[in-house]
Amino acid sequence: MTNLKLLAFFQHGLHLARSYKLNFAARYVAAFVSVFFYFFLAQLFARHQVSVSPGVDYFTFVLIGGAFSKYVEIAMRTLADTLREEMLLGTIEPLLSTATSTTLALISPSLFILSEGTLLVFAQLIMGVLFGADFGHANWLSAIVLTILLVVCLSCLGVISAALTLRYKRRDPINWTIGAISYVFSGVFFPITALPAAMQIISAALPFTYGLHGLRGALLNGSTLINLWPDVFALLLFTAVLLPLAIIFLRGTTRYLKQSGAIGQY
């Protein structure tokens, strides 16, 4: 039954996406334009002979950072925005009065979003290759395992931010800030070693730092999972902490909504 419902949510996401065709297309255009952007930024680096680490091509480096940060965006924004929109449309109350568990109803919309996001990440990587990104040494198995670990870990954060959005009704500024922090501190555009030592502490507290570090190891240097164990371990540890937190937040929010009667209000 749950599988059928997940399928229904997936189809529903697809229908919605198809009904906003222009939006759909624009997402891809924007993704491609950002590959352009990385390419030219890398040209600037090349012109001034700036390198992030020896032997690493900056274009490939920033492409990986930029493409995979899509998952941060989804976790910190897209899921929460989707729920917020449902609240505005008034569809969340009918949704919650169906014979579907509240938890499932609240987190299932992310299914389609995540699948589509993954497609977008791939599309960017492929386009990067056309622009000369070098994945010649990549260890794809490690990359896939790390992506899965990263997605699971970020999803917990996503659930927490969605719960906060439902609770406080507004696109959460905290998500936004964490999103911005991630860009700077988890090393999308430069290795975190470029940060002042005191600020690298912040990097250490972000799961995306480890995910990105591991993904770059796998895709740029072809590191095996054994070589990457510190990153894998860190992601597992984050998930172990965030998963129960996510459950507590979601339960707390549902309880609050049911007690305050704030589901339908906006």
Add this chain to the structure above:
Amino acid sequence: MDTVIHLDHLVKTYTSYGRAVPAVRDVSFDVERGELFGLFGSNGAGKSTLVRMLATLLTPTHGRATVNGFDIVRDELKVRSAIGLVASDERSFYGRLTCRQNLAFYAALQNVPRSKIAAAIERVLDLFNLTAKADVPFQSLSTGQKQRLNMARALVHDPPIVFLDEPTKSMDVQTADFVKALIKQELVGRQHKTIVFISHELYEMDNFCDRVAILADGQLKAIGTPQELSVHVPRRAIYRIEVQGDADRIAQQWRALSSIDAVTEISRGITFTAFDVTLNAETSGVWLQVLQIVGECGGRVETYRRVDDGSLRDIIKHFTRE
């Protein structure tokens, strides 16, 4: 009799800016299977809160309730699969999706098996005369059509119990009549569903609901068939009567009658004077006396009409007056 909805000292208190705001105070009643049950109250009386609790969207502060035999807190999923909820916000669909796509989504979430979804959608679309609109985006429907789709959504999984929160709110008279006939004849009459019908309009309930519960200020003020409720109320009727002739004399003689409680002058024109006359018993004998007096005073009755609606309004006034 078979009780399908059972409320046992249900209480709901909201907290607003640190203050407790009671919305439902200690309400208990039962609804029987196959009943068309009306829930009446003015805005803010607690009707919607009550229904949202029964639909498991809200957790009660105290007390308990069962729907279709399941506890609304402990077995919320079982409760939800037994009910259909029509909330009063007709906007609550995905505007860009078609009616069919919208219904298919909710049907899947209501555990309708995949193979039966298409048939279930056809059935409810047909029931509400929406078949022609099946593949049209929701946002291009008229308000009345949206309301009907709202009801279709609540019925797509064929639940035994349906909560209707002011379903006819923004329908025109014909559509409202169509929907009410559908509820009474099809849903209750043929399919034997239990309907809880919420309204703040009286005329909707008279000659329609089997039983009515009256809520005011979060409390259950009365419950029963419209006839049962009317027993509790002294029978009175108010008529507006326009007379020609010596109005003062007529009024004076009317006031002397024991069957007349009050005579109020409403307006005095050049030829006509209008009075509101309150009768404490409505029999043909009393009417005869009223008319006789006008005749004796050399006057004439120009028009008369009843200005209270006599039935439920009096009952409710009686029960909500505190």
Add this chain to the structure above:
Amino acid sequence: MAKLSAFFAQGWAQTASYRLDFAGRYLAMFISVLFCYVLDQLFKRSGVQQVEGSSYFTFLLIGGTFSRYLDAGLRTFAETLREEMLLGTLEPLLSTATSTRLALLGPALFLLIEGTLLVLAQLILGALFGADFSRANWFSAAIILLISLIGLAAWGIVSASFTLVFKRGDPVIWVVDAVAYVFIGVWFPVSILPPALQVISYLLPFTYALHGLRAALSSGATVIELAADLLPLLAFTVLLLPIAAWSLQSAIRRVKRSGNLALY
């Protein structure tokens, strides 16, 4: 005027009621300045002192600040409109005794003013981080920002009209946003682009605005020296204004004819 101040007061009340949001915006600003600083360190480490006549930090700071301004201008109208449509507050607003145009654009007023404040705050913060504005010609900078604001508002109105008709404004905004990042030279000088793509840059008004702003702030160019940037910017703005007026008008007409004002 009274109505503008009513919109302003409403915007302030709205913002003040979401204090965390407000604080979040300023925190994000701080982070983006920090980001520019660190990227500059990367350049310094490789011995690069100057990019286009100033430190890479100053270059990025001005670019980043301007792009924030751009972003505010482009998004604000469309996003506030969309929110009003979703909340269903647009119809009551349009049924007040206020011209349709004012009613549609008024809600964004406050956000635009706040956007300008954010730009100033970001520049000041940048100076604290070591951006060099010692030779800045503030007058030229103000002139450029003012003309840009008018041009941006016009852009914003076009995208708001788009939102009104198509119910979703973001696609266009995204693309324009993304294109702006690449082509107007926020992160790298336009000269990095291959000549064929530089053509696109020179078709965008904000390329001139940003170039001029950099010249004014880091080398103190006077208004006369900036003529080469100001003239095209002015020309674009003058061209854009009637387009904006026309698109808003036709969007209102279209929406009124099709009757779907409160859709989503």
